[in-house]
Amino acid sequence: xxxxxxxxxxxxxxxxxxxxxxxxxxxxxxxxxxxxxxxxxxxxxxxxxxxxxxxxxxxxxxxxxxxxxxxxxxxxxxxxxxxxxxxxxxxxxxxxxxxxxxxxxxxxxxxxxxxxxxxxxxxxxxxxxxxxxxxxxxxxxxxxxxxxxxxxxxxxxxxxxxxxxxxxxxxxxxxxxxxxxxxxxxxxxxxxxxxxxxxxxxxxxxxxxxxxxxxxxxxxxxxxxxxxxxxxxxxxxxxxxxxxxxxxx
Numbered sequence: 001x002x003x004x005x006x007x008x009x010x011x012x013x014x015x016x017x018x019x020x021x022x023x024x025x026x027x028x029x030x031x032x033x034x035x036x037x038x039x040x041x042x043x044x045x046x047x048x049x050x051x052x053x054x055x056x057x058x059x060x061x062x063x064x065x066x067x068x069x070x071x072x073x074x075x076x077x078x079x080x081x082x083x084x085x086x087x088x089x090x091x092x093x094x095x096x097x098x099x100x101x102x103x104x105x106x107x108x109x110x111x112x113x114x115x116x117x118x119x120x121x122x123x124x125x126x127x128x129x130x131x132x133x134x135x136x137x138x139x140x141x142x143x144x145x146x147x148x149x150x151x152x153x154x155x156x157x158x159x160x161x162x163x164x165x166x167x168x169x170x171x172x173x174x175x176x177x178x179x180x181x182x183x184x185x186x187x188x189x190x191x192x193x194x195x196x197x198x199x200x201x202x203x204x205x206x207x208x209x210x211x212x213x214x215x216x217x218x219x220x221x222x223x224x225x226x227x228x229x230x231x232x233x234x235x236x237x238x239x240x241x242x243x244x245x246x247x248x249x
Contacts, residue, residue, distance in 0.1 A: 002226040004031035007069065007077040012086030012134070013047060013059055014038025015185040019134050020086035023219045024051060030220060031060035031222065032082065036064050037072040060113035061105070067116075070124040073134045083121035084132040084224045085114055088153075090186050092145040103148050110152035113211040117161050118174065128171030133160060134215065135178040143247040153178075157235050164233030173232035175222050180208040192221030199248040205241030214238050 008027045013020030024034045024047060034053035036044050041057045048055035054076055058069040074080050089104045114133055121131050134210040138146045139153035148162040156176070163174040181200055183191045190196045196211055218238050222228050 001038050002031075002084075002224050003027065003210050004143070006032050006081040007035065007073060007079050008032045008082035008223065009035045009037065009073045009080055009083065009121065009215070010084045010086060011037040011058060012088065014043045014057075014193075016038040016043060017188075017212065018086065018184040018186065019179065019182075019212055019215045020084070021047060022216040023084055026213070027082070027223060028053060028225070029143070030224075031075050032223075033034075033166070035068055035069075035077065038087065045158070045184045049095075055202070059113045060085070060117060061108035062113075063116050065115065065122050072125035074124045079125040079126065080121065082220055083117070083125075083129070083131045084130065084223075085117045085131075086204075087113065087117075088134070088149075091149055093148070094145050095147050098148065099247070106148045106152055107185070110149065111155055114156045114249045115159060118159070122163070122167050122170070122172050128225070130173045130228075131163070132174075132219055132222055133157075133176050135176045135235065137178055137180045137237070137243055138247070140178055140243050140246045141245075143193065160235070161233045173222075173228075175231060175233070176235045177215060177218050178235055178239065178243065179215050180204070180210045180242050182212060182215070184212060200242070203242050203245045203248055205244070208240060210238065210240060 010024045013024050024036050028034045028051040037056045037058040044055035058065045135153045138150040160174045160176045
C-alpha cells in the first residue's frame with residue numbers, strides 16, 4: 001500500500017460518527033499510522049486503541065496546543081506526511097442577532113485555528129505531504145443563519161489556495177473538501193425524522209444523502225501521493241452535485 005508507514009494527523013476525531021473518525025479509520029485501513037486528535041480524551045483513546053494509533057488531545061482554538069500536537073506526532077512516529085483538519089462546530093444565528101461574543105468562537109476554531117493548523121502541519125513535513133481541511137457546501141451556497149460559519153469556511157477555502165502557492169516548492173499539497181449535508185454527531189438533530197432528507201434530496205442530482213465514507217474516500221485519494229500527486233489548491237465538492245444548485249428553503 002502506498003500509504004504504508006506514513007503518519008497522518010487528524011484533528012476533529014473525538015466523536016463517534018463524524019468525518020474525522022471515518023477518515024482515521026480509512027487511512028489506518030490503508031497502512032497509515034494515525035494520530036487522532038480533538039478536545040475529548042476518552043473517545044480519542046478508544047479510537048487510537050482500535051486503530052493502533054496515537055491519541056493527542058488538542059483544542060484547535062489554542063495555538064500552543066496545535067504546535068504541541070505536531071511536535072508530539074513527529075517525535076512519536078518520526079514523521080508527518082498527512083494532516084487533516086476536520087474540527088468545527090455548527091454555530092447558527094441570523095446576522096441581526098450577531099454580537100462579537102457570538103462570532104469569535106467560530107472564528108477561533110474554523111478560521112484562525114485552521115490557518116495555524118496549516119502552518120504547523122507544513123513545518124513538520126520534512127519530505128513533502130498533503131494537508132486538507134474539511135469545508136462545507138454552505139461555504140458555496142448561501143443559507144440563512146450561517147454567515148459566520150460559512151464565511152469562516154469560505155475564507156479557509158481561499159487560504160488553501162494561497163498555501164498551495166507558498167508551499168508548492170516543498171512538495172506540500174493543500175486541498176479542501178466541501179461536504180454536503182451528511183448525518184454526523186454535529187448534525188444528528190437535523191435527522192430526527194425524514195423531513196431533512198425530503199427537503200434536500202430533490203436538490204441533489206445523485207438523489208441520495210451523503211455518508212461520512214464519501215468524505216473519507218476523498219481524503220484517502222488526496223492523501224496518496226501516488227494517486228493525486230499533481231492535485232493542489234483545489235476545492236473538491238462532495239455533495240452529490242448539490243453545489244450546482246441551491247440549498248432548500
